[in-house]
Amino acid sequence: MSNEQDYHGHPNYNVIGIVLVVLMALSVVVDFVVTGNKLLSVTLIFGFSTIKAYLVIANFMHLKYEPKLVDLFPYLSIACMIIFFAGVYPDSANIHQILSVNFTALDPAVDFVNLYEILEGTVK
């Protein structure tokens, strides 16, 4: 293979592979052990996942050896997801609150038009 095709360095793939499996095992352990504090367990589990994702992108996909501009490809994609979530979540949560208050009080025979009118009235 020419140097132009393989210009980046090569980390110790065996060590990284072992670290990834250990992090996966830790996620499972946390899920079973940290049962009293949901916020802590979810933070730890997704924290481990984020570290795993970084190790894969940086070392197996060799992103850490690429020019900085290439970093934009994966990180902007992830930013898109976060922006989408942050933009929609407040509205999504608000609508659910309205629906959950009114659904159980409605007549099961209601049709779509009536439901729309009822919701419209609720919003007002």
Added chain:
Amino acid sequence: MSAENVTIEQVPKGRLAIWLLVAGELIIFGGFIACYLLARFEYGGAFPAAMMDGDQPIILWYWGAINTTILLASSWSIVKAHEAAMNNELSKIKMFSLVTIALAAVFLFIKFYFEWSHDFHLGASLRSFDWLPTEYGAIAADGGLQSVKTLFWSYYFIMTGFHGLHVVIGALAIFIVMLSASKGKNLHRVELAGMYWHMVDLIWIFLFPMFYLAQ
């Protein structure tokens, strides 16, 4: 050429193309994940309840843990194939590529044969309520759990199914690249196929805790 002084113009076009593809795939799966999280936060405890058959979980954590280990091992094996390509070790390219494909096959077998058939057997399905009045009646009858159940299982089957499709595509790409690389041709493509494969692994790294842990 060393990595420190390489500029964007000097990055091989094939690598840039794969990074673009990876970015596109991350946006697609990022959208899925964001929608799932929106629903997960919106319905609170109803999602974990939707995963239960009585007091038994339908989704079994150990299948997810085994499949995660398999995908991580396959990521290691394909990067070893890339290392072999760098050193012109043709027999090793073939061996590590075949190991990766075999691991992909085991992943799919566990996912679809053991897991999905188990899920279907316990009543999980992609079926939705027909339309609003019917759904509305069900919501009134059981506090909405049945409709949240169908929502959860739709997310689960669509996301894991779409990921499974990517596993199939990745394994096929690795097989096609292996055919020429094991003869000493187009060795750089081993890394490109590997980058796609790592992206498949990357997505699973987040699907695993979302569906199997952290409930």
